[in-house]
Amino acid sequence: MKKNTLLVFWLLGIFGYLQSQSYIGFLSDNYSGVNAVISNPANINSSPYKLDINLGGVSAFASNDYFGVNVFKALKDGYDFNLEATRSPLNDNRATGNVDVLGPSFMFSLSQNSTLALFTRARFFINANEINGETIASIDDDTTNDFTVDEDDFNGVGHAWAEFGVAYATTILNKNNRKLKGGISLKYLKGLASAYAFGEDVTFNYDADGTDLGGGQTTGSFTSSGTLNLARFDEFDADNYDYKSPNNASGFALDIGVSYQWHPDDLNTNTYKFKLGLSVTDIGFINYKNGVREVYNITNTNVSEEDYENSESINEFLNNFYTRLDGRTGYKIDLPSALNFNLDWNFRKNLFLNFNVDMPLISTDRITANRIANIVSLTPRYESKWFSFYLPFSVVQRNGFRMGAGFRAGPIYAGSGSLISAFASNNNQQADVYAGVKVPIYKNLPKDKDEDGIVDKLDNCPEIFGPKDNGGCPWGDTDEDGILDNEDACPEDAGPIENKGCPWKDTDGDGVLDKDDNCVEEAGTIPNNGCPEGEVTEEIQNNLNAFARTILFDSGTAMIKPESNTILMEIVQILKTYPSAGFTIEGHTDSTGGEDLNRELSEARANSVKDFLVKNGIDANRLLTVGYGESKPIFSNITNYGRARNRRVEINLID
Template identity: 55%
Template sequence: MKKITLYVLLLVGSFYVEAQSYIGFLTDNYSGVNSVISNPANIVDSRFKLDINLAGASVFAGNDYYGVNVMDALKDDYDFDLDATKSPSNDNNIGLNSDVMGPSFMFNLSKKSSIAVFTRARSFVGINEINGNTIDAIDDDETDDFVVNEGDFTMFGQAWAEVGLAYARVFMNNEQHFLKGGFSLKYLQGIGSGYVYGKNVTINYDADGTDLGGGETTGSINSTGELTYGRFDNFDGDDYDYELPDATGFGVDLGFVYEWRPNHADYTKTNTKGDAYTLKHKSKYKLKLGLSITDLGSINYKNGVEDVYDITNSGVNEDNFDDADDIEDFLSTFYTLTESNSSYKTKLPTALHFNADWSFSGKFYLNLNTDFALTKKGEIGTSRISNIVSLTPRFESRWLGFYVPLSVVENIGFQAGAGLRMGPLYVGSGSVLSVLTSDNTKGADVYAGLKIPVYQGKPRDKDKDGVIDKLDACPKEAGPLENNGCPWGDKDDDAILDNVDECPEQAGPEENNGCPWGDKDEDSVLDNVDECPEVAGAEENNGCPWPDTDKDGVLDKDDQCIDVVGTVANNGCPEVVPEPVVPEPVVTKEVQKTLNNYAKTILFNSGKSSIKAESNEVLTEIVKILQEYPNSKFSIEGHTDSAGSDTLNQRLSDSRANAVKKFLIDNGVDQFRLTSKGFGESLPIANNATSSGRAQNRRVEINLVK
């Protein structure tokens, strides 16, 4: 059969198309300009100053009909039809996708905006909604006859190149909360496309159904249904010389990224001036959420052809098909053209992407990514991705990244892969682990590429003082953060550094924190020695004003009586008023006589010095008389009669004189005014021969001491 289009579509029918590209790699914060594919917002606040992609290619293929053990399939004796696992259904799908990213670059316009320019060449080929039983019928080795009851199906393939310009900007950077967004505008150049859309199609092929005569037969084809056949120019002709078709269009990608940064302060450096610098070489989030829509757009094939045929006919034989110049010749000759259009549009594989990235530490992450097709399956002229959910643990650092994507893909099922990034090289597969371990592999992908990354550098600190050069006022001299990285100086040369000098521009002693001693009260006594620095005072009083304790108008320094109110004339003491002179009372003879008369009546216990109680009244009277003469001194003299020995009488007279003296002292007479002495029997005043005379001699006398 000369029909090139049919051959091509059937040849690639062993694969099922998936639009996902670079699985695993695009979750990496170091994927750089490549990340614009999934979300254009990724390019701003990235880990790159500049990132240049030289070349990269991703191919993703699969199907939901054949499942193989890849390791067995590599053996020479492997029979694809016999050894592969088949899963026929009424809706089998086959196809292929490739994504080549050409020279592309991204760079920062400012702290809050970035731009990227990228080139890509992409292709989609797919056959959707094929009845798997049809494939079995055609592949039946027991008979050449087959019946196809296909119903509705689509066969579509397109390839295009795109040049894109992406712009992204930071919208919010509010401590813990960070939001950025971006968009890509893409100019699209169609490279080629073709499609066949069948509606209610049935085909009955009988290998010997047409008799050619002479014993020869050929196959007969009986068919019903409607067939829409679209292609650009006349590319399916045998003599077609390829030229780039007149097919252009535009595409748009939109995306937003939110980051939760609970430890935002750890990534911001500030100086005392309030200048701040956010570390650009580190990812700052604990959780990152991304949402984007990609591939909004279409390509208009202006010189395209779209014909609709009613293929209901039972008079067609195989020779008619083989002899046709091309499929258009065959269809127009044997079937009825019901509609024809001179151009058509092909739609891009529009998709919605959601991404959540959790940071366990600065280098270990867990990523959840979902891709959902927004185009309808089986729609004419439309490419479509298959829905996919991926969970990707990864390790990433500046020069090395490793990731293991675990995915569930629509129609294919679970896949496990691995990827590696080492500096400028990235290589990986979203399915390599599944391919190597599964007996029923239905899909596979692989990608590789080379780039020139120029990473955001760690902030420099030339003088190693802990203050980065961006915020260091003296980047070549070590100094503390409090002084913006500069060493503390001594402007006033007082040997006290400015950081502790409270008067850095005036020399002063250390004990006054570098400030010169002042004189607040202007009394010429410096505050360091002024005991009253707020109040003017005299130098002789240590800078304090002289007090006037008694408030008499005479300062304490001149006041000879500081606690008593006095007069200025008397040096602060009160004026002395002389008291009237009272003449000293004189002890007369009468007083002396009265004292002795009283004394003679003092009675003692016989032979003792103890005074009898009845003499207390007389003694009290004596006390009163003595107190009337406070400055006079008296002698108390004791006498005895002659009875007894002289020694005894002497001792007894002393004792009795002392007894009287003690009484007088105990009752208020000053002891220094009194003396006492005993004379024994030596000074009688009467005759000791008579009892009355002896009674008179036993006496006490109180005499004035002159």
């Protein structure tokens, strides 16, 4: 009775919380072809395929948040599930399983900017929601055959249906390196099976020996209370049930989406830098016009298990032992409407990083609705014409982190959103897998050997990657100045990078480049930074000599006295004002001493003055020194006054 009751409990309860994105990883591939219609119909446009035929693909998923296993250990012989599986009882444990089948489907290009797809799809999922973990533990307890269910409220929906759809996508905007695409899918829905149930204040106590059959034999009995609401498309629980597709179970649905792409190089290629996608899927419902809805008060005590076993169906059992409060014909099941956001970044040739968010648009309080879970995924991938590889990382609502892997190799695609995490975790609570086969027929695109976005017949350098602005050739450096021609303002004249590759001008032709010329429009001299110099006037000459004659030396030596430094610096400033003028520094003595000695002393003193001037910034080539000794007196050497005036230094302009 325990296992049978557990099965009935799941089936009565309680279905309905879809938790997985189908074909995770593969749908982000630009070569997913007609499969892309599942997440965003706009993505089938600008496909690399002329025709894409999906022969068949299936994606399956199972998840719970109560039991956890180590997959490696579980696959080995001798694994004891009851002893080794982890258990995580909550007040609202859930479990789910779903299958998504993409049947024969076709996608073909109508033109360069429009695409049409025809597709078939079958979808099924079943869940248990809001299940008290203590209930599962009680049923799972092998130490006793008795168990207790105390569920309060629970709800769910299970559903299987087929889709026959047509999708159309077109380019809305295509300019300025930006492309905007839009797409829409219209789907006819055929209901295959459905049931939903929800309970209010439900309790259920099973006593394995509660009914005395006489002769020492017993059977189970159960006592229950609360309200149970059930809806079903057919009496599928009857012993002689033979499945038939339900009549009058159909509907329509709509998917709509847009996609924005930024192509930094060429809009005529499929190589984008960024792609943003936004879509709303599964807007619609299926009307089960012949379906049955019933409400029961399940309050009763000591109901025999034998009565349950002898009933032809659960419906018969409920009607015989409980109070039917309401019964109606017909109900609707809403599809799992969702908002899908996608960001794809082509960060390097053939390498992409995809960020995806799927959000439900159906409230959790809506009993007659399928609903997806929130899922956020980040998928790096390698993508090429005949091969792609995906490594999705995802966080799923209520199931946490998972990591998977997938690939596309020619006509085959396969993968899983949780393959790696399933084997790496000691408490894995989910698993999914997908696989399929397709026939891809690529567009007859013009060849582009160097893949620079310029077809070979229009490419001046078909085997070397180059920009469109240079005819498909890499930029050269004609003047060999180290600056590529596309950045060189003077590509045929070598010049520095500071002047954008152009040689510096000399507007006034004075030999001083404009960048260094303080007088660009007026010819000058190099020493005067390109500006013209003034003439050394007689007045300037007199001032120089007036300063020079006051230079003091230690007696009988060429050592300049420190108090003369101020005078010498005045001379320096005058000479710097006339940077191209040359001067002689003349040394003179009085007649005291020998003639040869006086000449040597006068030369030494002239050189001491020159050394000071050079040390303070005067070009040595502008200065000549000469020692006249006593040969050029300006006063009589007879008197002390005259001799003092004859001991002098003069600085004169060289004509």
